[in-house]
Amino acid sequence: MKFQGSENYVATQDLMLAVNAAITLKRPLLVKGEPGTGKTMLAEEVAQALNMPLLQWHIKSTTKAQQGLYEYDAVNRLRDSQLNTADSAQRVQDIRNYIVQGVLWQAFTADQPVALLIDEIDKADIEFPNDLLRELDRMEFYCYETHELIKAKHRPLVFITSNNEKELPDAFLRRCFFHYIKFPEADTMKKIVDVHFPDLKQDLLTAAMKTFYDVRNLPGLKKKPSTSELIDWLKLLMAEDIPVEALQSADSKVSIPPLVGALLKNEQDTTLFEKLVFMNQRNR
Numbered sequence: 001m002k003f004q005g006s007e008n009y010v011a012t013q014d015l016m017l018a019v020n021a022a023i024t025l026k027r028p029l030l031v032k033g034e035p036g037t038g039k040t041m042l043a044e045e046v047a048q049a050l051n052m053p054l055l056q057w058h059i060k061s062t063t064k065a066q067q068g069l070y071e072y073d074a075v076n077r078l079r080d081s082q083l084n085t086a087d088s089a090q091r092v093q094d095i096r097n098y099i100v101q102g103v104l105w106q107a108f109t110a111d112q113p114v115a116l117l118i119d120e121i122d123k124a125d126i127e128f129p130n131d132l133l134r135e136l137d138r139m140e141f142y143c144y145e146t147h148e149l150i151k152a153k154h155r156p157l158v159f160i161t162s163n164n165e166k167e168l169p170d171a172f173l174r175r176c177f178f179h180y181i182k183f184p185e186a187d188t189m190k191k192i193v194d195v196h197f198p199d200l201k202q203d204l205l206t207a208a209m210k211t212f213y214d215v216r217n218l219p220g221l222k223k224k225p226s227t228s229e230l231i232d233w234l235k236l237l238m239a240e241d242i243p244v245e246a247l248q249s250a251d252s253k254v255s256i257p258p259l260v261g262a263l264l265k266n267e268q269d270t271t272l273f274e275k276l277v278f279m280n281q282r283n284r
């Protein structure tokens, strides 16, 4: 099993190396990076390239580790016990009817090796990663209600992503292989754009990329635009048939790009950018 990139996804050499290292070590791959750098998509693409079904677990601030294993639906059982129909009476007999399997349970019991994505682990509270240590390490857990040990038939390929909103505990980090997706340099970015818009005119692309990196490099920006925002913006530029000239002023000074709302997402950043443009114009 080796990951070699895919036609929809541009993977740098070191990213491919990291994926294959995690596969070799049989450890979860922890992927960090700015939002929009392709962390979630990486799991989807690797799963597809290796021909594995992908189970996804999107973490929220309220997600608990136990939900990934299983949950016991006591309310439903109580209701069935009060229903008094033959059907419900029979269901109540077996507690397994009220065990809701979580993604780890599904991944462990799958008949073929699967990929498992634990997406945005830093959203959950600080205990969350620690609560999953044992399960991810031993690839097994115990269901107390049914007295069964759920053990992985095949070790799933685990991807864990983080947007770096919280630090992760050391004990957790020790068990992962780590990769940070650096923000793509211009040439990688060109390849990414090319995957999405193979027919984009080169001069428009060059001008748009220049504007994009200019905006990103503005000092003091609250939120830098990401890869996915560049892609959105390009899609708009193409849909609206914006000419290259609208992006390049003749004297190559900065001007406010059209549809800038695709790149800048708050008024402070827009104001900052406008100020810069204004100063540039005065300095002419």
Ligand SMILES: Nc1ncnc2c1ncn2[C@@H]1O[C@H](COP(=O)(O)OP(=O)(O)O)[C@@H](O)[C@H]1O
Binding pocket: 008, 009, 010, 011, 033, 034, 035, 036, 037, 038, 039, 040, 041, 042, 161, 192, 195, 227, 228, 231
């Ligand atoms: N390396 C890449 N190759 C192709 N498309 C990419 C790449 N990185 C990002 N993208 C684009 O950016 C979008 C956002 O990626 P996503 O995986 O959701 O980012 P993240 O999970 O890091 O926030 C993707 O849907 C894709 O369109």
Ligand SMILES: [Mg+2]
Binding pocket: 036, 039, 040, 041, 119, 161
């Ligand atoms: Mg994501």
